[in-house]
Amino acid sequence: MASNLVQAMNNISLENEEGGREINDDVHNQPFNANLFVVGRFINKGRVNFEAMQHTLAILWKPGKGVSIKELDSNLYLFQFYHEIDVKRVMEGCPWSFNRKALVMSRLKQGQNPRYVDLNTMDLWVQIRDLKVGFMSETVLKGIGNYVGNYVRSCPSNFTGVWREYMRIRVSIDLAKPLKRRMKIKMAGDAWFWINFKYENVPSFCFICGIVGHSERFCSQLFEKAESEIVKPYGEWMRAPLRRQVKPIGAKWLRNGESGSKYAADLQIQSKRNEDDESNQDSEKIGLYKEVLMDSADITETKMADENSGNSSISKNVYGASTHGSARLSL
Numbered sequence: 220m221a222s223n224l225v226q227a228m229n230n231i232s233l234e235n236e237e238g239g240r241e242i243n244d245d246v247h248n249q250p251f252n253a254n255l256f257v258v259g260r261f262i263n264k265g266r267v268n269f270e271a272m273q274h275t276l277a278i279l280w281k282p283g284k285g286v287s288i289k290e291l292d293s294n295l296y297l298f299q300f301y302h303e304i305d306v307k308r309v310m311e312g313c314p315w316s317f318n319r320k321a322l323v324m325s326r327l328k329q330g331q332n333p334r335y336v337d338l339n340t341m342d343l344w345v346q347i348r349d350l351k352v353g354f355m356s357e358t359v360l361k362g363i364g365n366y367v368g369n370y371v372r373s374c375p376s377n378f379t380g381v382w383r384e385y386m387r388i389r390v391s392i393d394l395a396k397p398l399k400r401r402m403k404i405k406m407a408g409d410a411w412f413w414i415n416f417k418y419e420n421v422p423s424f425c426f427i428c429g430i431v432g433h434s435e436r437f438c439s440q441l442f443e444k445a446e447s448e449i450v451k452p453y454g455e456w457m458r459a460p461l462r463r464q465v466k467p468i469g470a471k472w473l474r475n476g477e478s479g480s481k482y483a484a485d486l487q488i489q490s491k492r493n494e495d496d497e498s499n500q501d502s503e504k505i506g507l508y509k510e511v512l513m514d515s516a517d518i519t520e521t522k523m524a525d526e527n528s529g530n531s532s533i534s535k536n537v538y539g540a541s542t543h544g545s546a547r548l549s550l
């Protein structure tokens with residue numbers, strides 16, 4: 220298909236700078252299918268062995284119709300698939316990583332130049348913990364998702380009858396912003412309570428600034444603050460524990476809603492979870508920042524306050540880390 224594009228480009232006649240150009244309309248009708256292309260970059264710094272990366276990803280993805288990978292630029296790759304099923308499966312399985320480097324991927328749209336694709340977001344499954352029963356609705360989940368990032372969709376198993384310890388939502392995370400740790404929520408007339416977020420298969424993130432893609436050893440804050448002022452409000456506890464992969468023998472008959480094939484992709488994701496990141500080994504539950512107020516009576520995107528712009532009148536310290544005061548609220 221790429222060769223079709225090249226062929227089409229050859230049909231365009233170009234004159235000198237002053238002259239005009241005539242573009243054959245066929246160029247727009249060519250069979251080049253941008254939907255089968257994905258652009259990607261690694262968010263972690265460091266060199267990537269292109270040859271090894273190609274093979275590793277191909278093994279992880281196992282695309283039924285194959286994949287071609289091209290290095291467009293330094294840390295910019297074009298993945299060409301040959302069937303919609305393969306693209307979909309790979310995109311559903313994001314984030315992928317190679318050699319402990321997380322890959323940000325985006326599907327190419329028709330007419331889009333792969334060199335200018337926005338690669339600053341990453342879709343993740345987020346577990347919403349400690350949500351009260353009365354709040355378990357799609358509307359609430361959507362509102363929460365749009366607070367965490369951009370809500371993509373809800374897990375089909377969220378409302379399948381059996382009791383769920385947590386709700387799962389797919390959220391597009393802005394890689395320039397810190398991961399959200401929790402959020403305050405209430406029903407009109409009721410008391411506030413906290414819900415906590417755990418991220419499935421999240422690549423390494425910084426315990427100091429909460430941003431995905433670097434560890435605390437490489438945080439810019441180290442150069443901006445005195446060592447005594449450095450705190451780590453984020454930690455390993457924000458990682459969702461691995462979901463069990465080996466099913467006990469009775470699973471076949473247990474109607475627990477998790478034995479279906481829809482979980483196969485998740486299990487695969489878990490198996491490639493980035494386990495390294497020495498800096499993420501210490502899981503300090505310290506530091507509290509200005510927390511967020513959300514009036515659940517109006518759970519909409521616009522009503523979701525950002526962690527950084529929350530109401531300072533509420534400063535309850537749920538984690539008991541009162542030694543870390545409001546001086547660091549601006550993170």
Ligand SMILES: [Zn+2]
Pocket residue numbers: 425426427428429430433434435437438439440
């Ligand atoms: Zn950082």
